[in-house]
Amino acid sequence: MAIVRIMRAEQFGLKREVEYGSPEQNEVVRTIIADVRNEGDAALLRYTAKLDRAELTAAELRVTQAEIDAAYDQVDAAFLTAIREAAVNIRSFHEKQKRNSWMDLQPDGTLLGQILRPLKRVGVYVPGGKAAYPSSVLMNVIPAQVAGVPEIVMVTPPSTGGRDGIDPGILVAAAESGVKEMYRVGGAQAIAALAHGTETIAPVDKICGPGNIYIALAKREVFGAVDIDSIAGPSEIIVLADEFADPAYIAADLLSQAEHDEMASSILVTPSEQLASAVAAEVERQLATLPRQAIARASIDSYGAVLMVDSLEAGIDVVNKLAPEHLEVLTADPMRLLGLIENAGAIFLGPYSSEPVGDYFAGPNHIIPTNGTARFSSPVNVDDFLKKSSLIYYSKEALLANGDKIMTLARQEGLEAHARAIQIRLEREGR
Amino acid sequence: MAIVRIMRAEQFGLKREVEYGSPEQNEVVRTIIADVRNEGDAALLRYTAKLDRAELTAAELRVTQAEIDAAYDQVDAAFLTAIREAAVNIRSFHEKQKRNSWMDLQPDGTLLGQILRPLKRVGVYVPGGKAAYPSSVLMNVIPAQVAGVPEIVMVTPPSTGGRDGIDPGILVAAAESGVKEMYRVGGAQAIAALAHGTETIAPVDKICGPGNIYIALAKREVFGAVDIDSIAGPSEIIVLADEFADPAYIAADLLSQAEHDEMASSILVTPSEQLASAVAAEVERQLATLPRQAIARASIDSYGAVLMVDSLEAGIDVVNKLAPEHLEVLTADPMRLLGLIENAGAIFLGPYSSEPVGDYFAGPNHIIPTNGTARFSSPVNVDDFLKKSSLIYYSKEALLANGDKIMTLARQEGLEAHARAIQIRLEREGR
Numbered sequence: 001m002a003i004v005r006i007m008r009a010e011q012f013g014l015k016r017e018v019e020y021g022s023p024e025q026n027e028v029v030r031t032i033i034a035d036v037r038n039e040g041d042a043a044l045l046r047y048t049a050k051l052d053r054a055e056l057t058a059a060e061l062r063v064t065q066a067e068i069d070a071a072y073d074q075v076d077a078a079f080l081t082a083i084r085e086a087a088v089n090i091r092s093f094h095e096k097q098k099r100n101s102w103m104d105l106q107p108d109g110t111l112l113g114q115i116l117r118p119l120k121r122v123g124v125y126v127p128g129g130k131a132a133y134p135s136s137v138l139m140n141v142i143p144a145q146v147a148g149v150p151e152i153v154m155v156t157p158p159s160t161g162g163r164d165g166i167d168p169g170i171l172v173a174a175a176e177s178g179v180k181e182m183y184r185v186g187g188a189q190a191i192a193a194l195a196h197g198t199e200t201i202a203p204v205d206k207i208c209g210p211g212n213i214y215i216a217l218a219k220r221e222v223f224g225a226v227d228i229d230s231i232a233g234p235s236e237i238i239v240l241a242d243e244f245a246d247p248a249y250i251a252a253d254l255l256s257q258a259e260h261d262e263m264a265s266s267i268l269v270t271p272s273e274q275l276a277s278a279v280a281a282e283v284e285r286q287l288a289t290l291p292r293q294a295i296a297r298a299s300i301d302s303y304g305a306v307l308m309v310d311s312l313e314a315g316i317d318v319v320n321k322l323a324p325e326h327l328e329v330l331t332a333d334p335m336r337l338l339g340l341i342e343n344a345g346a347i348f349l350g351p352y353s354s355e356p357v358g359d360y361f362a363g364p365n366h367i368i369p370t371n372g373t374a375r376f377s378s379p380v381n382v383d384d385f386l387k388k389s390s391l392i393y394y395s396k397e398a399l400l401a402n403g404d405k406i407m408t409l410a411r412q413e414g415l416e417a418h419a420r421a422i423q424i425r426l427e428r429e430g431r
Numbered sequence: 432m433a434i435v436r437i438m439r440a441e442q443f444g445l446k447r448e449v450e451y452g453s454p455e456q457n458e459v460v461r462t463i464i465a466d467v468r469n470e471g472d473a474a475l476l477r478y479t480a481k482l483d484r485a486e487l488t489a490a491e492l493r494v495t496q497a498e499i500d501a502a503y504d505q506v507d508a509a510f511l512t513a514i515r516e517a518a519v520n521i522r523s524f525h526e527k528q529k530r531n532s533w534m535d536l537q538p539d540g541t542l543l544g545q546i547l548r549p550l551k552r553v554g555v556y557v558p559g560g561k562a563a564y565p566s567s568v569l570m571n572v573i574p575a576q577v578a579g580v581p582e583i584v585m586v587t588p589p590s591t592g593g594r595d596g597i598d599p600g601i602l603v604a605a606a607e608s609g610v611k612e613m614y615r616v617g618g619a620q621a622i623a624a625l626a627h628g629t630e631t632i633a634p635v636d637k638i639c640g641p642g643n644i645y646i647a648l649a650k651r652e653v654f655g656a657v658d659i660d661s662i663a664g665p666s667e668i669i670v671l672a673d674e675f676a677d678p679a680y681i682a683a684d685l686l687s688q689a690e691h692d693e694m695a696s697s698i699l700v701t702p703s704e705q706l707a708s709a710v711a712a713e714v715e716r717q718l719a720t721l722p723r724q725a726i727a728r729a730s731i732d733s734y735g736a737v738l739m740v741d742s743l744e745a746g747i748d749v750v751n752k753l754a755p756e757h758l759e760v761l762t763a764d765p766m767r768l769l770g771l772i773e774n775a776g777a778i779f780l781g782p783y784s785s786e787p788v789g790d791y792f793a794g795p796n797h798i799i800p801t802n803g804t805a806r807f808s809s810p811v812n813v814d815d816f817l818k819k820s821s822l823i824y825y826s827k828e829a830l831l832a833n834g835d836k837i838m839t840l841a842r843q844e845g846l847e848a849h850a851r852a853i854q855i856r857l858e859r860e861g862r
Contacts, residue, residue, distance in 0.1 A: 079843050082836035093543055096535060104527060111780075112524055112794055117773065119807050131845050169843055205807040227807035246859070252852040259848040291847045338822075342548065346821040349542075352856060353825040356849040360840040361833055363543055364821035376550050376636040376658040378819035388809035390777040390795035391769075394784040402792055405513035409791040412510050412600055414562050416722045417690040418787040421683040425783060428677070 003287070003300055004280035009269065009307040009318045021217045029188045029217040036192035041199045047189040052128075054158035056184070058200050063166065063182035068175050071168035079169065083134060086361045087176050090138055093363030094146040097382040109395035116386050118148035119227075121202065123194035124179070125209030126170055128157030128186050134173035135359065139366050139380060140208050141177040147385035153204065154179045155194060157186030188218035195222035206385070210367075229384065230377060233370035234263035234303075237355060238324040238344075240315045240337070243272040245330035246351060250275075251282030253328060253354050258299035259292040265303035267324075269315040276306045316340045323374040326355050345374040399425060434718070434731055435711035440700065440738040440749045452648045460619045460648040467623035472630045478620040483559075485589035487615070489631050494597065494613035499606050502599035510600065514565060517792045518607050521569055524794030525577040528813040540826035547817050549579035550658075552633065554625035555610070556640030557601055559588030559617050565604035566790065570797050570811060571639050572608040578816035584635065585610045586625065588617030619649035626653035637816070641798075660815065661808060664801035665694035665734075668786060669755040669775075671746045671768070674703040676761035677782060681706075682713030684759055684785050689730035690723040696734035698753075700746040707737045747771045754805040757786050776805040830856060 021029075035043035041058045049055050072080070103113030124140045126133075137154070144152050154174045160167035166184060174182055183201060185193060197203030207219055208229035219228040237257040239250050254266035268279055283300060290296055309315045316337060319327055323343035331337065334349040341347060345368035346358055359366045367380040403426045410418035452460075466474035472489045480486050503511070534544030555571045557564075568585070575583050585605045591598035597615060605613055614632060616624060628634030638650055639660040650659040668688040670681050685697035699710055714731060721727055740746045747768060750758055754774035762768065765780040772778060776799035777789055790797045798811040834857045841849035 075843075078836075078839045082839045085833075085836060086840065093535070096533065097545065099530075102527065104524070110793070114528065114795075114812070115778070120773065133844050135840060135844065224802075224804070227804075248855055248859075249852075252848070252855050256846070256848040256852040259846060286848075286851070290851075291845075296848060334824075341820070342551065344820055346823065347546070349822070349824040352827050352830040353823050354830075354852045354856060356837055356841055356846075356852050357825045357830065357833075358821070358823050359849060361837045362541070362823050362825060364545075364823055368821070371655075373655070373658075374818070374820070376818055379821050381545070381819060383814060387805070387807055388812060389772070389775055389805070390789070390799070390810050391780070392777065392784050392789050392793050392795060393765075393780040394788045394793060396783050399783040399785075399788065402516075402788075405509075405516060406787055406792045408509045408513045409517065409566060410787055412506075413564050413566065414722075415687070415690060415787075417683070417687040417717075417727060418790060420717070420721075421680075421687040421785045421787050424679055424683050425785060428679075 003297065004283050004304060004306055006276050006280060006306040006308065009309050009314070012305055012307050021213050025213060026217055029214055029221055032188040033192040033195070033218060033221055036189050036198065037196040044185060044189050044193050044198050047187065048158065048185055051187050051189070052158050054184070056158065061183045061185055061200050063171065063184060068171050071171035074168040075172050080172065083138070083173055083176055086135070087138055087142065089361060089363035090142045090365070091146060094143045094365070094382050098146065103391065106398070108397040108401065110398045111391070111393040113391035115389040115391055117389070118150070119205040119385050119387060120149070121151040121153070121204040122149045122385060123204040123207045124152065124154045125190060125207060125211055125215060126154055126156035127209070127211045127215065128160045129212065130161055132160045132167035132170050134169040135366065136210065137170060137173035138177050141174065141179055143365065143380055143382050144385040145178050147382045149385050151181070152179050153181040153183070153194070153201070155183045155185050155190040158184040188214045191215060191218035191222060195226045208380070229367070229380065230369060230373065232367070234265065235260045236265040236324045236370060237326040237328065238267045238269055238319055238322060239328045239330060240269045240312065240319060241272070241275060241330040242270065242312060242332060243275050244332040245275060247275060247278035247282045249351055249354070250279045250330060251286050254279070254283060254300070254304065255286055255290065255296050256354070256356055257326070258296040258304060259290065260299070262295055262298040263303065264299045266300060267304065268306045269309055269318050270306065271309050271311055271315065273308065276308060280306060312337060313340065319344060323372040325368045325370045325374065328353065328355060343375050345369045345379055396429065400429060400431065403431070434728065435714050435735060435737055437707050437711060437737040437739065440740045440745070443736055443738050452644050456644060457648055460645055460652055463619040464623040464626070464649060464652055467620050467629065468627040475616060475620050475624050475629050478618065479589065479616055482618050482620070483589050485615070487589065492614045492616055492631050494602065494615055499602050502602035505599040506603050511603065514569070514604055514607055517566070518569055518573065520792060520794035521573045521796070522577060525574045525796070525813050529577065534822065537829070539828040539832070541829045542822070542824040544822035546820040546822055548820070549581070550636040550816050550818060551580070552582040552584070552635040553580045553816060554635040554638045555583065555585045556621060556638065556642055556646060557585055557587035558640070558642045558646070559591045560643065561592055563591045563598035563601050565600040566797065567641065568601060568604035569608050572605065572610055574796065574811055574813050575816040576609050578813045580816050582612070583610050584612040584614070584625070584632070586614045586616050586621040589615040619645045622646060622649035622653060626657045639811070660798070660811065661800060661804065663798070665696065666691045667696040667755045667801060668757040668759065669698045669700055669750055669753060670759045670761060671700045671743065671750060672703075672706060672761040673701065673743060673763060674706050675763040676706060678706060678709035678713045680782055680785070681710045681761060682717050685710070685714060685731070685735065686717055686721065686727050687785075687787055688757070689727035689735060690721065691730070693726055693729040694734065695730045697731060698735065699737045700740060700749050701737065702740050702742055702746065704739065707739060711737060743768060744771065750775060754803040756799045756801045756805065759784065759786060774806050776800045776810055827860065831860060831862065834862070
């Protein structure tokens with residue numbers, strides 16, 4: 001029987017149990033954070049030995065320039081060229097997001113403004129898990145750098161994906177995106193070190209980057225002491241297409257999402273029954289030769305679907321309801337639908353805007369809200385690394401003109417001392 | 432003995448135990464949220480009867496136009512004039528924060544962009560506690576409205592500060608700032624209704640507004656299902672001043688912060704011993720006649736201080752370390768120091784920029800990061816009510832030119848299906 005479910009959109013409900021951690025996992029994380037906070041490097045090294053099986057001294061935590069040079073020798077030229085060009089594109093897209101501090105000068109001499117400043121120090125976590133993702137290093141680091149963050153530090157487990165040592169692609173990506181400070185430390189102990197600092201690692205103002213459940217729980221635990229990015233859920237794509245789309249393109253794009261992990265969700269929404277069955281068949285065919293076939297199959301099987309709708313407009317309603325991380329629009333005239341799309345983290349229009357174009361190269365960020373949170377949140381961007389301060393220089397004239405109104409509002413709220421702070425100034429001015 | 436502590440800055444550490452709720456309180460909140468989520472209005476009304484002692488029907492939850500009209504009759508003309516002018520100023524300051532969606536058209540036909548859209552529906556919580564704060568209604572609602580949020584709903588307990596019914600100032604402030612939908616419901620049950628919806632109250636995308644510990648815990652609990660604003664801690668002010676400042680102004684400003692609550696913190700940082708003792712004496716003197724004397728005294732006693740530094744530059748270091756919610760600079764030449772201030776939520780320059788000017792009237796937002804979080808977060812602003820989507824329209828030319836690099840990066844990460852989504856398109860184009 002076919003692996004791809006074809007059903008009416010009305011019958012579909014995307015239900016994914018997202019793991020928020022057991023009480024035991026939370027307890028483990030709290031203990032690690034408390035220990036690192038109290039003991040510093042000692043606890044950091046102890047947990048690194050215990051959990052990452054790496055016996056290190058404090059002096060060995062920091063990645064050396066020699067290692068970074070060695071990493072360059074290990075990656076091939078094509079990768080280096082590609083990642084350098086990707087970095088240029090990502091930087092140029094994010095440069096366009098920059099804003100300046102501004103001020104508003106009023107006739108009475110009053111000056112109001114908003115001061116934008118970069119965060120001072122940001123920590124980027126790079127997971128060591130199954131696969132190494134140099135692209136995610138670029139997507140986290142470059143926006144912070146464009147914002148003007150002077151200190152960007154990367155932490156990553158002592159060894160990546162079974163290999164002995166950190167993946168050279170990761171080191172090269174970090175160096176290429178401008179990271180000067182890298183430490184071989186991972187897990188909740190790394191998050192604790194970034195949040196509270198140790199003798200070797202100075203504390204940061206914000207922690208970003210993906211990771212397993214322990215990283216997610218640790219980030220949530222230290223939030224408040226530092227800022228954190230959003231906790232990412234499994235990846236998602238919706239392809240909205242009509243009969244003019246190429247079923248093979250759609251199947252390939254659905255599978256590129258599905259190969260990420262078993263909980264990834266790949267959905268086609270279409271009014272065309274012919275396209276629906278053609279895509280279902282294509283998915284079967286292309287699956288057969290995929291290296292990560294087992295993962296992709298499990299994902300399609302559990303969270304994949306083709307949803308039938310009466311029209312593209314009805315399809316847009318489904319999109320807005322699910323608020324997908326990625327949306328591809330493969331229709332005869334995709335621009336016509338753009339204005340109707342309310343909720344989608346990243347929107348890919350037309351047959352050549354395959355999701356990997358955005359994952360790796362075009363310039364927009366590939367760290368995008370999941371699990372329907374595109375309703376209210378945004379892909380990683382420069383604003384995430386800026387903070388704002390309000391500026392008020394009130395003139396004597398303005399205070400004399402408005403003091404009474406300010407006192408009225410303060411007294412309405414029963415805050416007499418607020419009123420008197422104004423009154424004493426008015427009295428000094430002979431009012 | 433004097434109430435105001437005078438000490439060297441080095442000896443000072445601002446230690447405030449911020450209440451994050453007991454396991455029991457968390458359990459209560461989780462139960463309320465689960466009940467409202469499962470039973471809707473029934474649970475909402477049951478908890479309103481139990482916790483707010485108000486027996487209501489579902490039909491009575493919504494505040495009527497008649498009540499709003501009645502509120503206008505109950506507030507006096509001076510208040511109405513003042514709040515209308517404040518609303519104009521707040522709107523005009525936040526209008527200057529607005530941004531447009533943008534796109535970047537490239538020579539090969541590629542189009543990249545960032546689409547900014549307002550959230551669709553926002554809920555504003557207005558507490559019923561001791562005091563009623565119409566000004567906070569403006570500060571929460573107007574930025575959302577300027578962002579373009581089409582549906583802004585206010586919830587507030589059935590009675591405010593002991594009075595029978597909602598404070599008329601609150602209703603007028605909401606009406607003046609453009610709220611069309613108001614419900615008489617408070618507590619964790621109100622947060623649950625906003626997050627998950629009931630038969631009477633439709634769910635929102637974001638919840639803002641201050642509240643007691645139960646509100647804070649409920650907001651944290653529903654975060655993820657909806658967005659929330661930051662959890663505000665006790666209010667703070669640092670006044671940085673030299674010998675040219677007026678001690679009476681400074682004392683009045685410190686006390687206007689101290690009267691908020693016992694945990695508020697009011698600190699003077701100065702190199703002038705003469706100013707230090709003059710301010711300490713003035714605080715004593717002015718305290719004596721304050722209606723909220725007990726609260727202000729407790730706050731000054733526990734969290735107030737005068738910190739001696741060797742220079743104004745050294746004072747700035749203290750400011751940047753504490754990252755205060757409010758900073759007043761009362762020196763001979765305050766502008767000279769502005770560039771050195773890294774961490775402060777709102778900056779008030781000069782003798783006439785008393786904090787209440789910003790609390791009520793000037794235009795910048797008075798909801799500002801507390802507890803040192805100004806290091807990485809910002810006053811409430813228009814961006815808090817906008818979400819961004821990335822837009823990618825990649826041209827055939829761009830894909831032909833860059834496809835190989837994209838495949839290289841995908842294969843480096845072991846994601847073959849990503850590479851094939853590009854490859855199949857290149858093959859179709861005869862590559």
